Amino acid sequence: MVEDATQDERFADNPLVTDEPFIRFYAGYPLNLGQDIHVGTLCAIDRVPRELSAEEQEILYDLSKMVESELAAIALSEAQIQLIEELDELERVAMVDSLTRLWNRLGIETLLKREWEYATRKNSPISIVMIDFDNFKQINDQHGHLVGDEVLQGSTRLIISVLRSYDILGRWGGDEFMLILPGSGREQTAVLLERIQATIAQNPVPTSAGPMAISLSMGESVYLPTRVKHSSIG
Structure with a gap:
């Protein structure tokens, strides 16, 4: 300044x-x-x-x-760009979550298959992270679903802010999200998850009921596609 x-x-x-x-x-x-x-x-x-x-x-x-x-x-990954180019408007709408504007479960599953194929060709690792919001039901019960929606929207924006341009975040369902990290091994993934947790912890989410302190539970798996079949992770 x-x-x-x-x-x-x-x-x-x-x-x-x-x-x-x-x-x-x-x-x-x-x-x-x-x-x-x-x-x-x-x-x-x-x-x-x-x-x-x-x-x-x-x-x-x-x-x-x-x-x-x-x-x-x-700034989308190659898989996302190709998918968008292949789909017409109605098909794209069917793959996007209306609340968060992220990929929905159908979209994220489609992209996972494509990213897996890219990783296999490049012999590159790929990490998959499942993210759950702690005590989200309590937020909905205490403050209503509108505030719950605001929490999901604000929190996912925070998560996106620390991702690489080609990482993929999608809504798996409810308060559960999937994060696909192309080319990310165990150490890189651990560092990124620490950044996500720190960003969420340091930035209460603004809502119509006031700022909400949010915490996440995350579980990750790191794969080398040449050693694991895509169908085995379902």
Whole structure:
């Protein structure tokens, strides 16, 4: 954050400060595609010096994570791109969960088969993670299904924010989700799951009933497709 660019030796002679648009204030958060690629910055600028309160900084950070989630949703794996190209609009709708806008069970099963075939050809590992929301029934019973829906939507956005661009998250059913991690061995998978747990723990999900602290239970399996048949994991 730069409260007054004209007083900051790093930017005082920058053409954007000395000439149009005469930037004085700047604050920004980097935008990353998963953990791998830096794609830009979400920034706020002003022509007058200013400060950002802690609450305003948090809002800017939350907005940056929302943008990252949208970018991650666009950056699809090869299997997802090919599937989308092959399907007509009605077929795509049938494979997408209407609440979370993730792949539904039919979609995720179709993609798992394709990712398995890619992994087999490349002799590459693939990890499959099942994710359950702890005490989700209690949230529904206490606050209603609308809040429960908001929890699922907000939590899955948080999960997506730490995934690689080609990882695949889908709704298996209810509060159960499947995560497919192409090319991810045991160590990589463990690191990613730690990131997911930390992100969920550090970011209560905003809902109409107030922020909700969420916890997840996750179980993973790591496969080398040349040693295991796809049908054996059903």
